[in-house]
Amino acid sequence: MSMVFFKGGVHPEYQKEITSTLAIVKMPLPQKVVVPMQQHIGAPCELLADVDKIEKGTEVKVGQKLGDNKGFVSSPVHAPISGTVTDIGLYNHPLGMKINAVTIESDGRDEWDEAIKPAGDLDNLTVEDIRRIVREAGIVGLGGATFPAHVKLSPPQDKPIDIVIINGAECEPYLTADHRVMLEKTEEIVFGLKAMLKALGAGEGIIGVEDNKPDALRAMEQLVAEEDNIRVCSLPTKYPQGAEKMLIYVATGRTVPAGALPLEVGVVNHNVGTAVAISQAIREGKPLIERVLTVTGAGINKPANVQVRLGTLVTDVIDFCGGLKESTLKLIIGGPMMGLAQPDPDVPVIKGTSGILALTDEDVYLAESSPCIRCAKCVSSCPMNLMPTSIAQAAEHGDFTRAEKFYALDCFECGCCSYICPSKIPLVQWIRIAKAEIMKRKSK
Amino acid sequence: MIIIEEKLVVSSSPHMRSVESIQSVMTDVLIALFPAALMAVLLFGYRALITMVISIITAMLIEAVWRRKRDLFSDGSAAVTGLLLALTLPAAVPWWLVVVGSASAIIIGKQVFGGIGYNIFNPALVGRAILVVSWGGHMAGDIWPSPQPFAFGIDVSTVTGATALAAPEIAMTFSFSELFIGNIPGSLGETSALALLIGGIWLVYKGHIDYRIPGGFIATVFVLGAAFGGGFYGNQLMTGLFHVVAGGVVIAAIYMATDFVTTPVTPLGRLIFGIGCGLITMLIRLWGTLPEGVTFAILIMNAATPIIDNFTIPRQFGGVNKSA
């Protein structure tokens, strides 16, 4: 148990008991998938139309690359099912815009690409091999940030990494996908961590798990008992424990400088799902074509942790989980604190989709906000030590210079301030406006 | 089949909100004030009860009329203002004085600035300051009724005197435990440090007040009292404690100086605010012309709140000061 606590944070109702005991179920192959060309942070993929002739009518197999980009900070996408490309064009994206996507109609045979084969023993692979495999498999951070994993495995020469943290905090309420992965794919996580340690030449691996998942902690501890360089760190349950900077602070005592990446302090962290994906890419040669996500909330008839092929439409996933109740008022991709509300369930599951959450009229807060009473609960709950109310007030007045003075850019939008606010002011929304405006002015 | 009724609601994250609201916070403050109010009735009898009821009802009525809302309790802030004001009054004030004070607190103290969240000064203390300036004869001097514990029906206004702070020779007539429990002349709510501390602990436990303000306030009063307070109860430490419990410091530190709207939001700013309140209080008590100074101390510090906030912006997590 870590004795270090990060400042601030909140204790929302976790609601994890809905799905935390349900084993991961595999969803049957969908009839149709939609694969957006951008499912990661960085340069969007370009359709492989020239060499591989990906166009309307092409037959594709599972794991075949559909799009890629030569840029370093980018990640390819693969066909998650075998079948025929029926459409290429703009499609709804969970981020709320339309993005170029490939639609594949399933042939039901689930034939895998011949090129897919295991890469061999970890001991025989070089550092470069591992990075290449991870990149080619299209692995990105599966916690939701979707930062390309191979970039994190390739730190600059002058920034040596000595600790790799596997993030199993899963601090978002409702979500239990990581929890189930830790219970059911424990071995793969540890293997993925070993691969990362090798790729980074790091000496220590830490698996951080919030202490509200004692079974996952136990499972992890049993498995790494023999390993000298890997330890399991029990994290106090507090939202946002899984945020990069908070996790690193609690697990290692190191403070990531404001505006900098964790590698500044010699740490890299990856989600448990990412570790599993890396393990599968090395041992089975499998690219990232499926993920585990939690379908939950009072609006879902049969909540579950489901393993689905990427590109499966959210409507199909919800159908598989018994459909939505009539009282559903809000459909969220991700968790309730940082997830995105969707106007339309006709969106594909992408690499960063950690959950589908349907909230009913009972959980959705719709009333107007009252004036700020300066109770400063947002100030004390902010894990980044910011003054949300002052940033929001400056943004409301259009004074973005002042908002920047309050370090608006350091906000990572965890939502603690909006959650705790007794006046129900949408603080995060104002801060987002401020951030966007400050960035716009900076780029000028 | 998926049934999608009409449209789905889309809004910015987070999609969960805590159950806390302004109303629930204000209700918690009222609960925290209950021990002090109860103590006031036990000590000062029915006159105390009447004063509190008049003050609360006037405050709520004026607020409801001003906002043109039928909801009398509404967000609860008016009731808190009304009760706080009543607790700062002597037990035997005439009813019309309570009405005027409560109305001034709501109108001049709060609503003219734009209502809750916008006022510069603590409304209850604005009400009290107006009463002190307007009717000094009812609010200060030898007008403080002596408490008659557990005698609800007795009109306490018949026997009056000065407060412990007024002069050393009066102070020494009370034992220290009487000062702490509250069996001394004084305003309704200020006398019982015990009852006030119980409510204060509850508020800190609920996370509604920051220990820095009452902590800084009381510590400053204690230190200055011990250093310059004159001789009470034989030694310096007891003199410091005397200054903490004898007057309105405890109620002011826990309930007035922690008023959300009129105090700084930054942690350091709150500490500065508390210390400033203690400093001014002791300046007035020891070297000023008034026996008690908490009201004006807090009002003066209220005025300084924006500037304190501006100069105490905390560094962000990982900011240069911290990592260096």
Added chain:
Amino acid sequence: MNESNVYLQDLSRGIIKENPVFRLLLGMCPVLGVTAFLINGLGMGIAATAVLVASNVVISALKNFIPNQVRIPCFIVVIATFVTIIEMVLQAFQPVLYEALGVFVPLIVVNCVILGRAEAFASRKPLFRSLIDGIGVGIGFTLALGLLALVREVAGQGTIMGPDPDSAIHLFGAGFEPMGLFGQPAGAFIALGLLLGIVNVLFKRFKIQ
């Protein structure tokens, strides 16, 4: 626009639309300083009006002879002359009022209402219009002072026509305990603030621009 209309506007502007106290917030010193009693307020208003009218007329008459560069000193000389006259008149015929107004009478010299009208109106406009303007602004100033003083005296003393016990009329009987706040300078600020608020609300309600 016909002529009488212009004069009517000159007169009413100073009373309502550009009331020096409630709309322009000019000459705040005497407004806050001498309005504890109605008589003092009105006396101050009338004294200021007399100076204002006289100086407006003289400055308007002399406007073509005053060099632009030294106009402000010239205005001051004119105003100061009339203030001295008024001061002597008050001292001779209204010694009680003179005592009550104290330093605020000589301070009329630097009252920005008067200097403002001289600069903005009298030095540019014809003599008769300046006269009318001076009367209008003076009435506006006097009314504002009177209103504020009425509020403060009734609330703060419970009388009107005080402080002289012979003339004072007690409105609420002997048992009344006046709200001492309004008798003090701090109360002047609060009363003025409340009146300003009410005036603003009224202007908005009746859409007076």
